[in-house]
Amino acid sequence: MSDLLGRLRGRGWRMTSQRRVVAEVLDGDHVHLTADEVHLRAAARLPEISRATVYNTLGELVALGEVLEVSTVGRAKRYDPNARNPHQHLVCSGCGTVRDVHPVGNAIGDLPEEERFGFAVGSVEMTYRGLCPACA
Amino acid sequence: MSDLLGRLRGRGWRMTSQRRVVAEVLDGDHVHLTADEVHLRAAARLPEISRATVYNTLGELVALGEVLEVSTVGRAKRYDPNARNPHQHLVCSGCGTVRDVHPVGNAIGDLPEEERFGFAVGSVEMTYRGLCPACA
DNA sequence: TTCTTGACTTGGACGAAGTCCATCGTAGGA
DNA sequence: TCCTACGATGGACTTCGTCCAAGTCAAGAA
Ligand SMILES: [Mn+2]
Ligand SMILES: [Mn+2]
Ligand SMILES: [Zn+2]
Ligand SMILES: [Zn+2]
Numbered sequence: 056m057s058d059l060l061g062r063l064r065g066r067g068w069r070m071t072s073q074r075r076v077v078a079e080v081l082d083g084d085h086v087h088l089t090a091d092e093v094h095l096r097a098a099a100r101l102p103e104i105s106r107a108t109v110y111n112t113l114g115e116l117v118a119l120g121e122v123l124e125v126s127t128v129g130r131a132k133r134y135d136p137n138a139r140n141p142h143q144h145l146v147c148s149g150c151g152t153v154r155d156v157h158p159v160g161n162a163i164g165d166l167p168e169e170e171r172f173g174f175a176v177g178s179v180e181m182t183y184r185g186l187c188p189a190c191a
Numbered sequence: 192m193s194d195l196l197g198r199l200r201g202r203g204w205r206m207t208s209q210r211r212v213v214a215e216v217l218d219g220d221h222v223h224l225t226a227d228e229v230h231l232r233a234a235a236r237l238p239e240i241s242r243a244t245v246y247n248t249l250g251e252l253v254a255l256g257e258v259l260e261v262s263t264v265g266r267a268k269r270y271d272p273n274a275r276n277p278h279q280h281l282v283c284s285g286c287g288t289v290r291d292v293h294p295v296g297n298a299i300g301d302l303p304e305e306e307r308f309g310f311a312v313g314s315v316e317m318t319y320r321g322l323c324p325a326c327a
Numbered sequence: 328t329t330c331t332t333g334a335c336t337t338g339g340a341c342g343a344a345g346t347c348c349a350t351c352g353t354a355g356g357a
Numbered sequence: 358t359c360c361t362a363c364g365a366t367g368g369a370c371t372t373c374g375t376c377c378a379a380g381t382c383a384a385g386a387a
Contacts, residue, residue: 069354069363090345105366110345128262129374131344145302145310154308160301165294166281166319172290174281176321183302185312205334205383226374241337246374265345267373 059121059136066119076101077112081122081136087144087153089131125153143181149190156183195257195272202255212237213248217258217272223280223289225267261289279317285326292319 059078064070080088080096088096094109113134116122123135125144130151137155145154162179195214200206216224216232224232230245249270252258259271261280269289278291298315 071354071364073365091343103366107346107367108365111364124264126262126264128260129268132265145306145308145312147310148313154306154310156302156306158298158301158306159303160296160298162294162296162298162301162317163319165296165298166292167295170281170290170292170294171321172281173324174283174290174319174321175327176281176319177284178320180318180320181298182316183299183310183312184314184316185307185310188309191311207335207383209336227372239337243338243375243377244336247336 062121063119072101073097073104073108074112076104077109077116081116081134084137085154086137087125087133087135089133091131093134127151143183145183145185147187147190148184149186152187198257199255208237209233209240209244210248212240213245213252217252217270220273221290222273223261223269223271225269227267229270263287279319281319281321283323283326284320285322288323 059081060070060075063074063078068074076097077093079100080093090106090109090113093113094104094106097104097109113122117124117134121136121138123138125133125135127133133153140155142155142157145156146152158181162181163176166176166179195217196206196211199210199214204210212233213229215236216229226242226246226249229249230240230242233240233245249258253260253270257272257274259274261269261271263269266287273291276291278293281290281292282288294317298317299312302312302315
């Protein structure tokens, strides 16, 4: 993720302190923050950053494919910087913790031809659910 | 789904015209309506039904396991009356159409032990994405 | 059949998440 | 150093959903 700033510069992005701070907050493994959490952590380093800028930057990163949006049931979207590594998610039904996982097998191949309804199927998202050790 | 009213009565539900109409709207295959769509269709039969009652009834049906909530990316939740038949979803990236599908294979078994992080994994949700014939 | 009562419905206020926009500020090239 | 187009800002606005006090009525009792 530290190379992200270089890639953005290469795409002609004007490098601002706000964008740098948002990119720094999105660094690490198993990171799946909501926009408000990103704003909170960014504001710890750059107190005057606005919510609108966080939303703008996250939206731009998603459009560039540098960050993935993870939808949750009825809660705020989560932003996942681990976009270069295809993966799925394991979510704790108790506390909501999210882990990146890599199932084996070919999930797309498991969809029978007669259930494709003529669609050109391109991808599949999988969410495993269960209780984490702390919640069990 | 027509048996739903009987099951609800068996659970001690007071049978009101509002609940009957919501149950009727949720009848059929490949039905994945938003709460507002349910309200719109219910109001066609019972014009004075309120949004609050639609939300209340949907929430109760979900709590009883008679209806499933399907989360979408950033849009309103969808309500799925096909809860007695375990299935996954195929979604058109163009128009948003949702079809019920039944992949073969054992998706839970495809999650390696070393990636379970000690979780008791109980279920997996899969969303296939692609373009439907009309959008392609 | 009528009465009674607590479960159900209603509309509107409220809240959380996210978008939009006019205005101001500044990164980075000339 | 100066210019200016791109980006940041904050507040209004929208969408989706929840909550509540007050009124209504389904269904059991008599
Ligand atoms: Mn992830
Ligand atoms: Mn379904
Ligand atoms: Zn947990
Ligand atoms: Zn389509």
